[in-house]
Amino acid sequence: MKIGIMVLEGPYQHQAADSAWHFARAALARGHQIVGIFLFADGVNNANRFVNPPGERNLAQRYEELAAQGVPIVACTACAKFRGLKPDLKMEHLQLSGLGALAEYLRQAERFVTFGD
């Protein structure tokens, strides 16, 4: 099945970014396709390559690894601007793009799942 995902929360403050990552991994392990993960609102903070939690799981790194495996992951450009996430601060394999990416994931996905409050 083709699955699209939207993440509305940043790392650590809420469970959503963790849950979305676990969901994506589990879906891939079962042979599903992730058409894309759209990081929206505070979700863009999961794209920050300077996330560095001492002794804890690194969520930005986890998303980077998913993207490096070929899962399209896009952080909303406007939301990134609101939060000072400049392009050179983002993880290598994550992209900055507009709501067109969200529209495209919605168009491609047979199921679309949002993680947020």
Add this chain to the structure above:
Amino acid sequence: MLMRKAPYGSVYPAEGFRAMMGVAVFELQLCVIFLDDGVYTLVKGQNPAALDMKPLGDGFPTLPDIGIKEFYAHDRSLAERGLAPEDLVLPARVVSGSEIEGILAGCTSVLPF
């Protein structure tokens, strides 16, 4: 598109509005359902100047211009907040919870904000 939260106090309704505009221009068909505190986003005469924010409600009447024409407001959410259809910035169709279930069942995707 599900609008569930009060217009101010969190960024979700503003981002929901932005997502509506952003997705609609790519010619995806959208309907918008307002429920719980989300019905407040449609109230006329919002003035959040003291919050240093812009009134969110003003934008909704422009959405039909970009092809969004289906608006629903949950009857109980309106009633519990003392709101009537004439208090809203656009003519949303007032629907029950079970009608909302039917509308959602007919959607390919649901985006909750």
